[in-house]
Amino acid sequence: MSALRARLTVIVLAVCLLFTGQALTTPQRAAAADPGYLMVHFTGDSATGQMLYLAHSTDGLHWNDLNGGAPVLNSLIGTKGVRDPALVRSPDGTKYWIIATDLCIRCGSTYTDGSPSFVVWESTDLVTWSKPWLLGAAGLIPGGKNAWAPEAIWNPETNDYVLYWATNATVNGVFKYRIYYARTKDFRTITTPQIWIDPPGSTAVVDTQMTEVPAGGPYRYVRVSGDGQNNVEGSNSILGTWTNLGNLSSIGVTGNVVEGPVWMKFRDRDEWALYIDYNSPSGVREYRPILTTNPFSVSSYRLQDASSYDMGGTPKRHGAIMTLTAAEESRVLARWPNTPAQRLQSYNYPDRYIRHYAYLLRLDPITTATGRGDATFRVTS
16 A cells, blocks of 8 residues: 555646646747737838838837848839738638738829739748738729728637728718728638728727727727827727727827827836837837737826837838747748847947938938937948
8 A cells, every 4th residue: 555655646746747737838838929020111212111010029119120120022013012911811820911002102103192902921830921811892882082091800700811001082062081991801802891990070080999808897999090089999800899088199199290009018028019010200100119008098008218119120011010929030030131220329428320311311310310310320231
């Protein structure tokens, strides 16, 4: 009996150690499963700016440009320019899509005469992308003109994706931008577009972005729309009723100061970042984060100052952010390694940094140079 008791004791101890080990390592495995973040974006209105760029972050606030700061995708179809990309992962993680506005400013298109289509790429690994194709959108809307700022989210209620975007069209005698939606399974064909967001009167709306929030709050989804006041809304159904929760004016964000909102959930804590394409008083336009521990409480939103984040060397304009699994991050960084940008500090005037302005190099005070994309440089071979 003593031998049997000893064996049972060993087995019990082993089982206890097994479960203890699992309890201790589960958070570590969870963190390891989503070790970083990937941003896809464009940089501006230049010919090379209207291509797609990638950036990587390990904390969601400090970003490094991938591919040496050079574009990773460009379009040779449609207007031959792309902006406002959305990055979508299938629920099972076997497919990815990038859907972007087909618009090339200063190369044949204007903000009032754009394309009715989107440019779409597909991938099975995030690094090898198909040839792009055009997805018609505004052309399916009576009198529809431009198709701008596409976004998409998986809808478990209908078992397909809800694709939504801004189109300018005349409805009931009023010509303006509204948010439309359609459903799709493959981003090659879509259902007949329907109006999703239509503010009263002549008020237009563009640049809507939504995210799903884990259970426990009053709503399942939260969205922000650029209608002049950047309204925040909550809902328990993507295509159901939405409740207005306030707007960003409480933190000084109003009018056309911002566009292109994108939500990002931090992988290691119950906190969200709402990145906004911010037009600063100094004339610099790129992403700036707003942090909150409760997306449904606008009073909790905190606009971050330049000391708390770093957007890297290239300007980050309207794009998308995806949390990466370990396998995804490994593939992306192997294909397009991190290349940190550096600022050049004056030796004998340490409070000043080099930046470029109108194709000229300037030596500017740190208050002017810090946080600017044109004050960062990269050594290349």
